Amino acid sequence: xxxxxxxxxxxxxxxxxxxxxxxxxxxxxxxxxxxxxxxxxxxxxxxxxxxxxxxxxxxxxxxxxxxxxxxxxxxxxxxxxxxxxxxxxxxxxxxxxxxxxxxxxxxxxxxxxxxxxxxxxxxxxxxxxxxxxxxxxxxxxxxxxxxxxxxxxxxxxxxxxxxxxxxxxxxxxxxxxxxxxxxxxxxxxxxxxxxxxxxxxxxxxxxxxxxxxxxxxxxxxxxxxxxxxxxxxxxxxxxxxxxxxxxxxxxxxxxxxxxxxxxxxxxxxxxxxxxxxxxxxxxxxxxxxxxxxxxxxxxxxxxxxxxxxxxxxxxxxxxxxxxxxxxxxxxxxxxxxxxxxxxxxxxxxxxxxxxxxxxxxxxxxxxxxxxxxxxxxxxxxxxxxxxxxxxxxxxxxxxxxxxxxxxxxxxxxxxxxxx
Ligand SMILES: O=c1ccn([C@@H]2O[C@H](COP(=O)(O)OP(=O)(O)O[C@H]3OC[C@@H](O)[C@H](O)[C@H]3O)[C@@H](O)[C@H]2O)c(=O)[nH]1
Numbered sequence: 001x002x003x004x005x006x007x008x009x010x011x012x013x014x015x016x017x018x019x020x021x022x023x024x025x026x027x028x029x030x031x032x033x034x035x036x037x038x039x040x041x042x043x044x045x046x047x048x049x050x051x052x053x054x055x056x057x058x059x060x061x062x063x064x065x066x067x068x069x070x071x072x073x074x075x076x077x078x079x080x081x082x083x084x085x086x087x088x089x090x091x092x093x094x095x096x097x098x099x100x101x102x103x104x105x106x107x108x109x110x111x112x113x114x115x116x117x118x119x120x121x122x123x124x125x126x127x128x129x130x131x132x133x134x135x136x137x138x139x140x141x142x143x144x145x146x147x148x149x150x151x152x153x154x155x156x157x158x159x160x161x162x163x164x165x166x167x168x169x170x171x172x173x174x175x176x177x178x179x180x181x182x183x184x185x186x187x188x189x190x191x192x193x194x195x196x197x198x199x200x201x202x203x204x205x206x207x208x209x210x211x212x213x214x215x216x217x218x219x220x221x222x223x224x225x226x227x228x229x230x231x232x233x234x235x236x237x238x239x240x241x242x243x244x245x246x247x248x249x250x251x252x253x254x255x256x257x258x259x260x261x262x263x264x265x266x267x268x269x270x271x272x273x274x275x276x277x278x279x280x281x282x283x284x285x286x287x288x289x290x291x292x293x294x295x296x297x298x299x300x301x302x303x304x305x306x307x308x309x310x311x312x313x314x315x316x317x318x319x320x321x322x323x324x325x326x327x328x329x330x331x332x333x334x335x336x337x338x339x340x341x342x343x344x345x346x347x348x349x350x351x352x353x354x355x356x357x358x359x360x361x362x363x364x365x366x367x368x369x370x371x372x373x374x375x376x377x378x379x380x381x382x383x384x385x386x387x388x389x390x391x392x393x394x395x396x397x398x399x400x401x402x403x404x405x406x407x408x409x410x411x412x413x414x415x416x417x418x419x
Contacts (some may be wrong), residue, residue: 036177055136059346059347060347063315063399063402066069067398067399068081068196070324071139071328077132083100101130101203102132105208109133109158111172111176112129113174114138115140115203116181117136117139117144117145117150118140118147119180121151122140122178122180122181123145124323126138130158130183136157136160137157138150139162139181140163140164140181144183144185146186152201152381165203167202167206169210176334177217178212178221179203179207179218179221180201181197184252186375189251189252194251197251197254200255201255208272212266218274220259220274220275220276220277222256222276224278224382225252226254226260228249228377228379228381234385235343236385238343247376248377262274265295267339271340275334276341278321279345280321280383281295282323283323284324284404284407284411287410295320298356299405301367302360303412303413305366307368307410308367309372310356310371311372312374313353315351315352315369316381317350317380320348321346321386322343322354322397322404322407326344328398332389334396336394337401342392342393343385344386345383345384346401347349347384350401352368356369362409363409
């Protein structure tokens, strides 16, 4: 005798199956396979040790994109990357570089002061301003800056190079001041903490006094280090930070915090027109061989077949931006009316251990990775929230970390004959 199945059981099974199917569709929609794969591909990629700590951020450049230009038509600082590379990849042809400078009538030309203009970031900013046809005064005390970074402009009628320490007063008739002068790498700023504090405090007062006197617009390059070892993640500009005021990093962190305080005090009290950029970890060509920051250290260690040195466990995170993006951000901020601090960084976040593996995979698969002692007060997580930059100054990074690393490796290979 055949078994008769009750119709109600059919209906029950159908409901259960339909529900399971509905759940499957919902899960696939919430976690699309393509999204998971993009994140893994993006890290090169290496499966995150603890996926919870990594958040690529929705504002990172598309991971397969390759930039061929820098800047924007709106600001007037757009150039072919291939042309810009002539300025830092040897051999440097001065005549070829000068021929790229745009002609500007004297009345249209801005007079721009860049403090720390011979440094890593400063020299790229000087390049862009010079190519645009502005009149540029570059001052530097050469503590970490190098004359060779800007020597291709020496003798140009639009360019002045002045050896000067911002700790002391300086006067020039200018329209804009980009105030970058300060050692930025932890070993360099900790080398003489009193000097670092004087540079950030007295140096900023001197430049704000100048801005007040000549009615120049003043842009301070502050840092993500004002957030200290942050308790919120990612970091928004509204966050007041978590800084140890007596630790080894305080000379820089607190120095930049007081520089920000001074900037807004001059704005409120003396009506100085101010801008503040909080710069997150940045890398690229013209980093010093002895800079000591993680990107140049890891690249050079891999190229030299030396162990890649991770300070501590490597679970701390950083988010890295390519220097041309930063220069675009600084110029977008300077040429905008927005006056509150703005984060400039690429939200592409890595644990330092992941980043070491990434560099090893990209540059030298035989490299050994070695863990050394952690440094004191090392921030554990850092990633910029760049919503404000996007909304207010219409800027976001365009270079992937991958392309930036390739460009930086090329720079070191060409410019360091010892490699
Ligand atoms: O060889 C190294 C160098 C660094 N590191 C680690 O890599 C991380 C990043 O260190 P870096 O020295 O590159 O830079 P930090 O993030 O500590 O400070 C930077 O912050 C933002 C900027 O304003 C400054 O450029 C700088 O102060 C840290 O956790 C550090 O301990 C290594 O593991 N190995």
